[in-house]
Amino acid sequence: MNERVKDILSGFFVSVTLINVVMLILGKILGPNQTFGYEVFMYPLIYGFIGAIPGIVISGKKELSVSQVIIRKIMQLLLIIVLMFAFMFGGKPIDSELVTVAIFVSISIVIVFVLVNAILWWLDMRTAQNMTDDLLKYQQKRLNRQ
Amino acid sequence: MQIKVKTIDDTEKEYIEIGCYKRDERVDEIIRFVKLHQGSIEGSKEERKYRISLSDIYYIEAVDERTFIYSGKDCYESGKRLYEYEELLAERSFARISKSVIVNLMKITSIKPALNGRFLCRLKNGENVIISRKYVPGIKERLHGE
Numbered sequence: 001m002n003e004r005v006k007d008i009l010s011g012f013f014v015s016v017t018l019i020n021v022v023m024l025i026l027g028k029i030l031g032p033n034q035t036f037g038y039e040v041f042m043y044p045l046i047y048g049f050i051g052a053i054p055g056i057v058i059s060g061k062k063e064l065s066v067s068q069v070i071i072r073k074i075m076q077l078l079l080i081i082v083l084m085f086a087f088m089f090g091g092k093p094i095d096s097e098l099v100t101v102a103i104f105v106s107i108s109i110v111i112v113f114v115l116v117n118a119i120l121w122w123l124d125m126r127t128a129q130n131m132t133d134d135l136l137k138y139q140q141k142r143l144n145r146q
Numbered sequence: 147m148q149i150k151v152k153t154i155d156d157t158e159k160e161y162i163e164i165g166c167y168k169r170d171e172r173v174d175e176i177i178r179f180v181k182l183h184q185g186s187i188e189g190s191k192e193e194r195k196y197r198i199s200l201s202d203i204y205y206i207e208a209v210d211e212r213t214f215i216y217s218g219k220d221c222y223e224s225g226k227r228l229y230e231y232e233e234l235l236a237e238r239s240f241a242r243i244s245k246s247v248i249v250n251l252m253k254i255t256s257i258k259p260a261l262n263g264r265f266l267c268r269l270k271n272g273e274n275v276i277i278s279r280k281y282v283p284g285i286k287e288r289l290h291g292e
Contacts (some may be wrong), residue, residue: 003279007263066261124259127282131257131265134289139252142239144159 008052010123014116016048022108030101050087051112054079077113081106185238187231189215189222198222200238204269205249206231218271241288243267244278251289 023044027034054076064072084105089098147166154160162180166173178199185200202217208228215222226234232242239251253270257277260266265277277285 003282007279069261069263121259124263124265128257128259128265131282131286131289134286135251135254135257138239138289142252 007120008056011055011116011120012048012052014119015051015112016044018112018115019044019047019051022112026104026108030104046087047084050083051080051109053083073117077110080113081109084109187215187224187226187234189224191220191222196222200235200240200250201252203240203250204253204271204273205247205275206240207248208246216273241281241285243281243285244276247275249275 058072058076058079085102088105089102092098164173164176186197187200187203189196189198198215198217204216204218206224206228207214207216213224213226213228213231215224224231228242228246228248231240231248235248240248241251243249249267249269254267255270256268258266258268260276263279265279265282267275267277269275
């Protein structure tokens with residue numbers, strides 16, 4: 001499978017898992033008595049998909065420097081917040097309750113975004129460590145053969 | 147100079163040892179010969195041509211249609227294209243790690259993730275070269291296949 005598709009998919013599934021946790025925590029705080037139908041299971045998937053869109057649109061094949069990547073990540077985060085707001089609050093009248101929810105949602109998006117990137121980084125760390133271990137074995141084998 | 151050849155057990159690593167009063171031009175010539183026997187490629191520096199032993203090469207890089215061979219302290223230019231080296235060195239300990247770099251796997255000390263979704267190879271001379279994500283599966287397969 002293409003590496004870019006793999007990255008997008010792993011980002012999506014990590015996001016969906018974390019969104020589930022965030023929905024649980026926010027629900028307990030903002031609406032502990034609210035009840036839902038089965039359609040609620042769709043929301044983490046929808047939010048995960050919305051969160052993946054900026055990553056698909058913004059990223060390109062060009063290899064970027066570290067500072068360019070940081071700028072791109074910030075743009076990605078802002079775009080996710082805008083898209084999420086449009087999906088969740090689009091067309092609703094702005095009142096104090098909506099502002100409170102919006103603040104919680106924004107904070108949650110930032111936390112999920114940071115956590116997703118931290119988890120993906122940790123997975124990369126493991127890949128790099130495995131590759132280093134394999135490399136050392138490879139070098140040892142080659143040296144023994146020479 | 148007396149020449150001794152000793153047969154050793156195949157569990158041991160093969161070696162050539164030179165016993166000399168001091169390391170001079172004559173000894174260096176023998177070392178060069180042995181290294182050349184292990185494989186070499188041609189490169190030029192300041193309009194002079196050199197045979198560079200494969201074991202001395204850290205990486206080969208293509209920059210603006212030109213190809214450069216980096217040994218520990220020297221840089222040589224080559225008339226060959228990067229893909230030609232990729233084919234030529236496929237059976238040796240060299241691997242393509244990005245669009246513009248072929249690295250000597252024997253010269254890598256460690257691999258770490260870079261912030262921009264790529265991986266960073268730390269070489270024995272302290273230099274770093276980038277592994278593009280696209281080439282990671284190929285490198286993994288190469289290290290396992292050995």
